[in-house]
Amino acid sequence: QFGLRDYAVRHVLRIGTAVDVNALQNEEQYRQVLAREFNSVTPENVMKWDTIEPVRGQLNFEPADQLVDFARRHGQMVRGHTLVWHSQLPSWLTNGNFTNQELEEILRQHIYDVVRHFKGKVYSWDVVNEPLNEDGTLRDTIWLRALGPDYIAKAFRWAHEADPHAKLYINDYNIEWIGPKSNGMYELVKSLKEAGVPIDGVGFQGHLGIQYGFPGDIQQNMQRFADLGLDVALSEVDVRMILPVTQEKLTTQAEYYRRLMDACLNVRRCVSFTVWGFTDAHSWVPGFFQGQGAATIFDENYQPKPAYFALKDELTER
Numbered sequence: 001q002f003g004l005r006d007y008a009v010r011h012v013l014r015i016g017t018a019v020d021v022n023a024l025q026n027e028e029q030y031r032q033v034l035a036r037e038f039n040s041v042t043p044e045n046v047m048k049w050d051t052i053e054p055v056r057g058q059l060n061f062e063p064a065d066q067l068v069d070f071a072r073r074h075g076q077m078v079r080g081h082t083l084v085w086h087s088q089l090p091s092w093l094t095n096g097n098f099t100n101q102e103l104e105e106i107l108r109q110h111i112y113d114v115v116r117h118f119k120g121k122v123y124s125w126d127v128v129n130e131p132l133n134e135d136g137t138l139r140d141t142i143w144l145r146a147l148g149p150d151y152i153a154k155a156f157r158w159a160h161e162a163d164p165h166a167k168l169y170i171n172d173y174n175i176e177w178i179g180p181k182s183n184g185m186y187e188l189v190k191s192l193k194e195a196g197v198p199i200d201g202v203g204f205q206g207h208l209g210i211q212y213g214f215p216g217d218i219q220q221n222m223q224r225f226a227d228l229g230l231d232v233a234l235s236e237v238d239v240r241m242i243l244p245v246t247q248e249k250l251t252t253q254a255e256y257y258r259r260l261m262d263a264c265l266n267v268r269r270c271v272s273f274t275v276w277g278f279t280d281a282h283s284w285v286p287g288f289f290q291g292q293g294a295a296t297i298f299d300e301n302y303q304p305k306p307a308y309f310a311l312k313d314e315l316t317e318r
């Protein structure tokens, strides 16, 4: 049986999904669809700091290693997610009273520990995740406070030292269209490139909702980043809707997925398209947005939705 990964081969494109390791461990159907459809995986949670180091100095790579092993057995590449973020930090870190210098040392050690552990197994890293405010300025985080704006450049340099072959990305949401936030990202990565910081790409998360409209200039926007000499990726795509599901909403949703794929295929340096979960049975959306859901390409019974066929058609018919 063919899957999206087979339709993607004639494009220079990785087709991926975020993986919920709980479901991976417990559901045969989840494993089957995951293996059949995708040639790239991103751990949804298990490479985040609170999972990797729940107790200071005690590294817990077990769940992530399971995913990496599954990926190896099924010919899937692994996108590492994520090294530097303001969220899902262990409480020993957020509650500890560390000096700025200690925090810098802790962050450096974290990046070394994690990147070295997965060296040669993770082909790209979301080194810095969600660094921007909606107005394009740097978000106020523990890292900005402790290290200053330079924390971003430092993180990339440390990650590069730990694995010189890994592709290093910066990743954010609400940067799909041209506006203050994506302009802020553009200026940021431009200055990183000019300073010789080892950054390879920009991830556009792509968490959309049909009630908000489609970012019609996404192709043009991704292209301007590509023109800086960077790869671009759609890194966390889902398209949510206000429940209940109707046929009309599913059709609109499918159109959004199709247009995202179209934009990516039209940008030569758009190297991967990752959905943030592939089944409505395991999606972050209902837990975060009350009354919303059905954001993925398979329904809760692992039946492909119109959005699935939209991606398939887009990959096969052009």
Ligand code: G3I
Residues within 6 Å of the ligand: 044, 045, 087, 088, 129, 173, 205, 236, 284
């Ligand atoms: O691990 C605990 C578990 O022990 C406990 O029983 C359970 C009870 O609620 O919670 C579990 O932790 C949850 C974790 O997901 C694993 O399921 C957290 O509460 C929950 O907050 C966490 O949510 C994740 C979220 O990031 C955290 O910010 C979502 O699954 C994940 O999809 C989401 O992913 C982010 C990307 O990393 C970055 N971009 C946005 C995207 C969507 O928010």
